Structures are given as C-alpha cells and as structure tokens.
Amino acid sequence: VHRQNLAELQRKLDELHPADIAYILEALPLGDRLSVWQLVKAERDGDILLEVSDAVRESLIADMDDHELIAAAKELGADELADLAHELPRDVVHELMESLDAQQRERVRSALSYEEDRVGALMDFEMVTIREDVSLEVVLRYLRRLKELPGHTDKLFVVNYDGVLKGVLPLKRLLVSDPERQVSEVMALDPVRFHPDEDAYDAAQAFERYDLVSAPVVERNGKLIGRLTIDAMVDLIREEGESEVLNMAGLREEEDIFASVWKSVGNRWAWLAVNLVTAFVASRVIGLFEDSIEKLVALAALMPIVAGIGGNSGNQTITMIVRAMALGQINTANTARLLVKELGVALINGLVWGGVIGVVAGVLYGSWSLAAVMTGAMTLNLLMAALMGVLIPMTLAKLGRDPAMGASVMITAMTDSGGFFIFLGLATLFLL
Amino acid sequence: VHRQNLAELQRKLDELHPADIAYILEALPLGDRLSVWQLVKAERDGDILLEVSDAVRESLIADMDDHELIAAAKELGADELADLAHELPRDVVHELMESLDAQQRERVRSALSYEEDRVGALMDFEMVTIREDVSLEVVLRYLRRLKELPGHTDKLFVVNYDGVLKGVLPLKRLLVSDPERQVSEVMALDPVRFHPDEDAYDAAQAFERYDLVSAPVVERNGKLIGRLTIDAMVDLIREEGESEVLNMAGLREEEDIFASVWKSVGNRWAWLAVNLVTAFVASRVIGLFEDSIEKLVALAALMPIVAGIGGNSGNQTITMIVRAMALGQINTANTARLLVKELGVALINGLVWGGVIGVVAGVLYGSWSLAAVMTGAMTLNLLMAALMGVLIPMTLAKLGRDPAMGASVMITAMTDSGGFFIFLGLATLFLL
Numbered sequence: 056v057h058r059q060n061l062a063e064l065q066r067k068l069d070e071l072h073p074a075d076i077a078y079i080l081e082a083l084p085l086g087d088r089l090s091v092w093q094l095v096k097a098e099r100d101g102d103i104l105l106e107v108s109d110a111v112r113e114s115l116i117a118d119m120d121d122h123e124l125i126a127a128a129k130e131l132g133a134d135e136l137a138d139l140a141h142e143l144p145r146d147v148v149h150e151l152m153e154s155l156d157a158q159q160r161e162r163v164r165s166a167l168s169y170e171e172d173r174v175g176a177l178m179d180f181e182m183v184t185i186r187e188d189v190s191l192e193v194v195l196r197y198l199r200r201l202k203e204l205p206g207h208t209d210k211l212f213v214v215n216y217d218g219v220l221k222g223v224l225p226l227k228r229l230l231v232s233d234p235e236r237q238v239s240e241v242m243a244l245d246p247v248r249f250h251p252d253e254d255a256y257d258a259a260q261a262f263e264r265y266d267l268v269s270a271p272v273v274e275r276n277g278k279l280i281g282r283l284t285i286d287a288m289v290d291l292i293r294e295e296g297e298s299e300v301l302n303m304a305g306l307r308e309e310e311d312i313f314a315s316v317w318k319s320v321g322n323r324w325a326w327l328a329v330n331l332v333t334a335f336v337a338s339r340v341i342g343l344f345e346d347s348i349e350k351l352v353a354l355a356a357l358m359p360i361v362a363g364i365g366g367n368s369g370n371q372t373i374t375m376i377v378r379a380m381a382l383g384q385i386n387t388a389n390t391a392r393l394l395v396k397e398l399g400v401a402l403i404n405g406l407v408w409g410g411v412i413g414v415v416a417g418v419l420y421g422s423w424s425l426a427a428v429m430t431g432a433m434t435l436n437l438l439m440a441a442l443m444g445v446l447i448p449m450t451l452a453k454l455g456r457d458p459a460m461g462a463s464v465m466i467t468a469m470t471d472s473g474g475f476f477i478f479l480g481l482a483t484l485f486l487l
Numbered sequence: 488v489h490r491q492n493l494a495e496l497q498r499k500l501d502e503l504h505p506a507d508i509a510y511i512l513e514a515l516p517l518g519d520r521l522s523v524w525q526l527v528k529a530e531r532d533g534d535i536l537l538e539v540s541d542a543v544r545e546s547l548i549a550d551m552d553d554h555e556l557i558a559a560a561k562e563l564g565a566d567e568l569a570d571l572a573h574e575l576p577r578d579v580v581h582e583l584m585e586s587l588d589a590q591q592r593e594r595v596r597s598a599l600s601y602e603e604d605r606v607g608a609l610m611d612f613e614m615v616t617i618r619e620d621v622s623l624e625v626v627l628r629y630l631r632r633l634k635e636l637p638g639h640t641d642k643l644f645v646v647n648y649d650g651v652l653k654g655v656l657p658l659k660r661l662l663v664s665d666p667e668r669q670v671s672e673v674m675a676l677d678p679v680r681f682h683p684d685e686d687a688y689d690a691a692q693a694f695e696r697y698d699l700v701s702a703p704v705v706e707r708n709g710k711l712i713g714r715l716t717i718d719a720m721v722d723l724i725r726e727e728g729e730s731e732v733l734n735m736a737g738l739r740e741e742e743d744i745f746a747s748v749w750k751s752v753g754n755r756w757a758w759l760a761v762n763l764v765t766a767f768v769a770s771r772v773i774g775l776f777e778d779s780i781e782k783l784v785a786l787a788a789l790m791p792i793v794a795g796i797g798g799n800s801g802n803q804t805i806t807m808i809v810r811a812m813a814l815g816q817i818n819t820a821n822t823a824r825l826l827v828k829e830l831g832v833a834l835i836n837g838l839v840w841g842g843v844i845g846v847v848a849g850v851l852y853g854s855w856s857l858a859a860v861m862t863g864a865m866t867l868n869l870l871m872a873a874l875m876g877v878l879i880p881m882t883l884a885k886l887g888r889d890p891a892m893g894a895s896v897m898i899t900a901m902t903d904s905g906g907f908f909i910f911l912g913l914a915t916l917f918l919l
Contacts, residue, residue, distance in 0.1 A: 074696040082816040084824065195662070204659040206698060209641060226658050227636040230627070263725065264506040266638060266718040268700055285717055286698040292721060293695065296728020297810070306803055312811045313824075316831035323803050323832065327796065331840055334795040335847070341788040348780070348787045355780045355787035356773040359903065362791070363766040364759065371738055371755050378729070379744045384514040392516065392745070399748035400755070408763055415767070471791065 065094045073099060077106035080115070084313045089118050100127035105135055110311035112142060121147050125154075133159045134179040134281075137166035165251075165280070174258050175251030177291070178272045178281035181205035184212045185238060187221050192234035194224070207284040209268040213242050219277040222246065248273050249283060256295060259288040299459060326464065333468035337362075340472045344479035347487055353420045354482050357429060360412055361478040365436035365470030368404060372397050372444025373466050377459045380448060394445050401441035405434030428485055432478035439477075440470050497526045505531060509538035512547070516745045521550050532559035537567055542743035544574060553579050557586075565591050566611040566713075569598030597683075597712070606690050607683030609723070610704045610713035613637035616644045617670060619653050624666035626656070639716040641700040645674050651709040654678065680705050681715060688727060691720040731891060758896065765900035769794075772904045776911035779919055785852045786914050789861060792844055793910040797868035797902030800836060804829050804876025805898050809891045812880060826877050833873035837866030860917055864910035871909075872902050 068076060068091070076095060080088050080103070092115055095103060100119075104112055104127060116124065124147045128136055133155075140148050140163070152160055162180050169175030183204060185194055194211070198204065210223040222242035232241045248271045249258050261267070262285055272281040301309060310322050341348070341358070348355050376393070379385050385393065409430040417426030447465050448458035500508060500523070508527060512520050512535070524547055527535060532551075536544055536559065548556065556579045560568055565587075572580050572595070584592055594612050601607030615636060617626055626643070630636065642655040654674035664673045680703045681690050693699070694717055704713040742754050773780075773790070780786050808825070811817050817825065841862040849858030879897055880890035 072697060078696070078815075081814070082818075082821075084821065198662045199665070202663055204663060207700065208659060209700070226662070227640060230630045230658070230661075231634055231636060233631070263718075263721050264510070265504060268639065268641070268717070285700070285721070286695075289695050289717070289721055289724065292725055293728065296725065296731065299728065299732050300806060300810070306806060309810070310807055312807065312816055313821075313828075316828055316835065319828065319832045320835050323800070324836070326803075327799060327836060327840060330796060330799040331792070331844060334792040335844065337795070338788045338792050341791070342785075345784045345788065349784045352777045352781045352787075353774075355784075355790075356770045356777065358787075359773070359791065359794070359907075360763070360766040360770050363769070363903070364762060367759060367762040368755070371758075374732060374738060375742055375744065378732070382513070383510075384744055386514075389514075389516065389745075396745075396748055396751065400751045403748065403752050404756070404759060408759060412763060412767065471795070475791075 061094065064091075068094055069096060073102040074106045076103050077111075080107055081111050081311075085114060088114065088313075092118065097123065097126050098130055101130045101135070101139075104139060105131070108309055108311065109142075110309060110314060114311065116142055121150075125150055129154065132179065132181065133162035134166055134177075137163050137176070140167055169251060172255050173251065174249045174253045174255050174272055174283060175281075177255050177258075177287045178251065178283055179205075179287075180281050182212050182271075182279070182282050183208060184214045184279065185224065187213050187215070187237070187239040187242065189238055190234065191229055191232055191236055191238065191241065194229065194238060195234060207269050207286060210246075212271050212279055212282070213238055214279050218279055220246075220248065220271050220273050220279045223271065246271065250275065251280065255291055258283060259291045259295075262288040263292070329461070329464055333464065333471070336468065337471040337475055340475045341479065344475075344483060347479055347483045350487055351425075351482065353416075353425065354479060357416055357425075358475055358478050361429070361432050361436055362471045362474035364408060364412075364433060365440045365474045366467045368401065368437050369440030369444045369466040369470045370463055372401075372441050373448060373462050376445055376448050377462060380452060380458050385449075390445075390449070394442070397441040397445055398438060401437040402434065405437040406430070409433030409437070422486075424486055425482075428478070428481045432474070432481050435477050435481075436470060436474040439473050440466065443469050493526065496523075500526055501528060505534040506538045508535050509543075512539055513543050513743075517546060520546065520745075524550065529555065529558050530562055533562045533567070533571075536571060537563070540743070541574075542746060546743065548574055553582075557582055561586065564611065564613065565594035566598055566609075569595050569608070572599060601683060604687050605683065606681045606685045606687050606704055606715060607713075609687050609690075609719045610683065610715055611637075611719075612713050614644050614703075614711070614714050615640060616646045616711065617656065619645050619647070619669070619671040619674065621670055622666065623661055623664055623668055623670065623673065626661060626670060627666060639701050639718060642678075644703050644711055644714070645670055646711050650711055652678075652680065652703050652705050652711045655703065678703065682707065683712065687723055690715055691723045691727075694720040695724070761893070761896055765896065765903070768900065769903040769907055772907045773911065776907075776915060779911055779915045782919055783914065785848075785857065786911060789848055789857075790907055790910050793861070793864050793868055794903045794906035796840060796844075796865060797872045797906045798899045800833065800869050801872030801876045801898040801902045802895055804833075804873050805880060805894050808877055808880050809894060812884060812890050817881075822877075822881070826874070829873040829877055830870060833869040834866065837869040838862070841865030841869070854918075856918055857914075860910070860913045864906070864913050867909050867913075868902060868906040871905050872898065875901050 080091060083091060100123070104115060107115065119127070121144065124143060128139060128143065128151050131139070136151065152163065155163065166176060166178070183201070185197065208226070210225045211229070212220060213222045213224055215221055222244045223246040224238055224242045228241050247261060247265055247267060251272055251274070262270070267285065269282050269284045271279055272283060273279050297309065306322060310319060376385070412433065413426040413430035416429045417423050443466055448462055451458045451462065512523060515523060532555070536547060539547065551559070553576065556575060560571060560575065560583050563571070568583065584595065587595065598608060598610070615633070617629065640658070642657045643661070644652060645654045645656055647653055654676045655678040656670055656674045660673050679693060679697055679699060683704055683706070694702070699717065701714050701716045703711055704715060705711055738754055742751060808817070844865065845858040845862035848861045849855050875898055880894055883890045883894065
C-alpha cells in the first residue's frame, strides 16, 4: 500500500509547476522534504532548485551526489547555471563548464564576473535579435521558423552587423503594423537600456516606473549582451522588502523554518551580541547614578518609560528617512528643512506625551518637581531621537554604507543610554 | 528671465514620462511642488496623479478646482478612474459618472464595489478577445485593424458567444504557429485565472510563482470580466513590503516627507500612545520591587539588559513566524515542532549570553549569586520571548487579524514587563 501511495504522489508531483513543488518542499521538515525530493523527476531538479529559497536549496544540494547535480544543472541555461554556481561543489562546477560549448561557457563566466547586486548577474541571454533593413513580413516568417520564443519576449532587439543595439521592436507594434513596412520604420529608437555594471535595484525601480516586461543590456560601446526580464526584477523587489524587515529584526538572512537549532542560533547571534554590548553600555550609564537611585527609588521605575518612548519615536524617524533616501528624495538642499520638521514633531510629542506621563508620575509619587523632570527628560530624549534619526542614516550613506543597516539598533542604543543619562542627570541636578 | 526659465522648465517637463514627473513632485517641498504642478499640461494630470504616492496625491488634488479635476480624470480609463474616485470630491465623481457611457459607468461601479485588497479593485478592462473557431491568419488581420494593443498584452483571451473564457492565445504561440491553424488548436486551455473577490495579494504571489505578465479575471460562471497585469502586481508587492516596514516602526502610513509637522504628529501618535501604555505597565512592575532596588541598587542598572535582550530575541522569532505564515508554511501539524525549535534556540542563547553577562555582572558587583540570578533571568525571559513570539502571531491569525499588526509592540511589552518581573522577582527571592 505504501508503495502505491508513493506512485500516486509521484504522479501528482509530475503534474505540478516547479514553483509549486518548491513551495511544498519549503513547507516540509527535512526528512519528509528529502523523501519528496527523491520522487521528483531528475530532469526537473534544476528548475526546482532555482525556485526554492537559499536555505532550502542548501539542504537539497547537500542530499545530492555529484552525478545527480551535474544531471540537474545540464538542463539549465547559462544565466541559471551562473545563479546556482556559487552553491555547487567546485568540481561539479568545473565538470559542468567543461561540458559547455565556448559561447555558453563565456556567458556563464561573464554572469559570474558581476557582483550579485549588479545587472550583469541577473541578465539572461535568451533574446531574439533582428536586423533593421528587413520588412516585418520577413520578421514574421523568421519567428515562425524559430518554433518557440523565450519567456517574457515582449519585444525583439534590433542590432546591426556588429551586434550594436539600434532599437527595439515591440511585439505589439509588429502585430498591428503593415507587414510591408521595414523594421527601421516601426522600431522604437531609444528604448530604456541597462549596463551590466549598473545597480540591479535601480534597474528594478526603472522596470516599475516605466512598466517594462523586458529590456536590453548593452556594453558601454552599445553592443547588446543580454536582457533583463520582469520576473527577475519582481524577485529582487520582494527580496529587498524582505531583507529590510529581516535586517530590522536582526536576522542575517531568511531562515529555513525547519533549520536545526544550531543553524538558527548562528543566524541570530551576531545582532544579539551587538545588542548585548549596547545594553551593557546603557547599564553602565545607570551605574553612574546608583547613588541617586538609592536616594529616590522612583527613578528606577520611571527611567524605562523615558528610554522606551525615545526608542519608539527614533525608530519612526529613522524608518521615514531611510525610506525617503531609498526613493532618492533627500538631498543637501532639503536636509535642513527635514531636520526642522522632525525636531518640531519631537517637540510636540515630547511636551504632550511627556506632559501626560509627567502628571501621572507626579500624582503617583506626589512630587511636582519629579513631574517636571519627567516631562523635560522625555522632551529632550525625543529631540535627540529625532536628531539622531536624521543624522545616523545620512552619515552611514556618506560613509558608503547601507543607511538601513543596523540603523534601528544604533538609534535604540542612543535613546536608551541617552534617555537614562538625561533623566537621571536632570533628577540628580534638580531633585536631590 | 524668470519667465524664460519657466518656459524652459515646461518644455523639459513635457518630454518626461509621467512616472518621472511624479518622482520630481514627490521630492519637492509643497510650494515648489505646486508651482511645477501648474506647469504640467492638463491632459497629463490624470496619469501623473495615478503615479504619485497617496500623501502627495492628496496635496495635488487639494490644489485643483473641480473643473481641472474633471478635465484630468476624463483622460483616464474606467479602472484608473475607480482608483482615483475615493480621493476626489463627491460632486466631481458624480459629474464624471454622468459623462461616461453606460458600459464605462458600469465598469467604474463594478471596480468600486470591491474592497481595495481584492482582485476586482485592481483589474483593468483593456482586453483583446477573440473567438476559437477562426484561423490565426484571421486573428492577425483583426489585430492589424486594431491599430494599437493595450499595454502588457502578452496573450489574447478566447471567449465564446456568451463571453465565457475558453482559453488564452499567448502572442508567442500566435507568432510561431502556422497561420492556417485554428485558434482552438493553438490556444492554452487551462490558463491561470482569478475571481474578482479573491485576495489581490494571493494573485500577486501567483504572478510571481508562475511568471505571468497578464491573466484573465472571470466570474464564478466563467464569464470574462477583466484582466490583471504584472505592473499592478508589482506595485502591490512593493506596497506590501513597505507597509510591513512601516507597521513595525509604528507609522500608520507612508508619509510625504514634506508633510506639515501636525500631519506627521497625526501619523505617528497612535503607536506612541500604545507604547506609552506598555511602558507605564513595565514601570509599575518595577514599582512593585522598589524595596528590593533600594536594598540592592545594582538591580536597577542590570534590569534593562534582561529586558532589552529579550525584546531583541523575541522580535527575531516573531519576524520569522510572521514571514513563514505569510508564505503559508505554518500549519497545525508543524506548530509543535516549531515551538520546540524556538525554545531550543532561546535556551542556548539564554545560557550562553546570559552566562557571559552574568559573569561580567558578577565581577563588576563582586557577587556570584547575583551572576546566577542574572543568567537565570535572561534564560527565562528568552524562553518567554520565544513562546510569545510563536503564540502572538498565531493567536492574532486565529482571531482573523493580520499576524504582523502590532506584533512587535506586543512582544516588546511582554519582554519588558516580563523581564523586569522575572529578574527583580528572582533577585528578591534569592538575594535579599
């Protein structure tokens, strides 16, 4: 009966899209995942490996021997092979490269020569190119001889004899134009194009802005070397959003939810360690004021409020600024104006919420000077949070770093240590 | 000279893509923004309003009189009009509806009848439909008569005389197939299709998974009523990622960076207020132990470390779980396994980092029993953070809420109050 069930399962898997099989594999614990993986037809392995998340791919590749890996990878195009190459054993990559013809090998090498975040690493090579001095009728006959067009072909690339891009012929135009006309009359002359060393994320923004489906990639001399397609850009847009969320929570990368405990510890420890150091610094700031706390123990109960609201407000500011920077909306001309606005928001919030909590603290502990210190400290800490929320990402960007990276940890560290210092310092000056 | 510059600027604006003008408008302070907006040709106003962010759109619409708004909206298609309708004055919408023909009016009504997050609200109506009992040659001649195809047309929709979808004819197949063949022989029979009341985000995931460019939207009886295109899905994927980031930082919505101080205060106050309440609760927990702190003031300095690390670790867990839930990877069968894993990670982190900070505290304050309490409290708080990090999003989902909503604030509230209680409680029991 068990064998019959397996045969049934295998039949069902054969009917599924590779992306659906990838989805199933990701949702299964390791043991079940590998059992299902064994049932998948070998010639589909490559496509499925491309679809699964990095963490799950690693677990599948670890289960395959060199022979299986080579068989799976042989079914892939040059750009897909380049995507997988980093994660395959070195001798498997070597053997695969040997088996390719010179053009394919050159393409894989070229794709591998670009950093992961460049256009060159994401382009593919499945383009249909045509000449400009033929009629549309000739183009239509040429396409029929091809039998099949690559996925996401919404335009044909018009090149001269040196391979230099002259324009693009959208299929839409090809279909509605008189077949007697020449390609050169109908083609679009100045299409959006990319260079292989451009930032892939900028390219994704251009795809979004101009509603592109595919676009040519050209060298500096204008020679067509590949194309970008919307599916790769969509993946990039999603990954960008995910990595922002993961970064903020202090996770190095997306986690296989069935990863071992040790693997998860490894993914999370770095940010916890950073947090431990910043928490220790904040603790030492409090240590400076132990005498004050001993004299007025209410300070110990109230200080986390000052620090916490500062952290929350600082994170709001920094998220706003990081987002505006990613959209290219911030320049030297408007920085001062932004800073004034953020300080204004902080001042209002500080006086209002600081006032509320000051009154509550005043009633609770029967001291109006304590209430005033509380309100003053909250206002000052919110102002500092606003200042740092603007300055931290801008400074990171000036230093050539990602403005989002660790920004949340840094702002929280400052509002914690700063909040404790301001509140306990004011209390020591005015209450004791 | 000033006027000459304006003419120059106007000429430059006329050459730009609406998306580029939208980008410029978003990056300008309100005064400059409205000056540039006045220079844009009236017939392009509609397209640009569709491209700008919600906050900026509001500022532009506020600056236009009814006459200008009607002129701008008249250039738009039914689906685009529906997108804008919520933000236009009621009498403008009324007048626009009056000016439409019956079919267009019906379409706008239909699009408006769906919630913002449904497929029906995002579909457009610009489809090319054909019959199945004609030859491809006839289809090609029909397309030539159309003069222009709608954007993102990668397939034609095959319908019968009742408008029921029979299949789709991808342009790719149309172009490579023998023109003598019938549509019914060449069309794809079982295309991915959507219903208007489906969740738009699920549709976006399907577009991503199956690499779609456009897809038909059909009623339950199979009748074709519209189509979805990849550009709307890309916008949705980006917005989803953004709202996750904004939610986590406690911002209600994306902010126009040049919004007035008052508007920004309004966008941020709700979460600050929630945070204030949770911070106050944490403060009262500390208040319970004021006697203990008075006796051993080191507790005041050490307690934020226990709370802070718990918050950081809890946010890591909850981010992981929320993400896995969004990807549909979590079900009742694997919940127990996940919980065990998260508790395992918490136990290791608690013992290791709790041990490190315990030793440091022990050396600093010369008390090994204090070190033991510190390590124990950190481990317990991390275990609680892991438990709550799994339970909070799952409970929210069971109650039909968005599992991400406020999850970060809730977990931080628990690890703060819980951390203070565990640490001060253990210290009171064992140290005093």
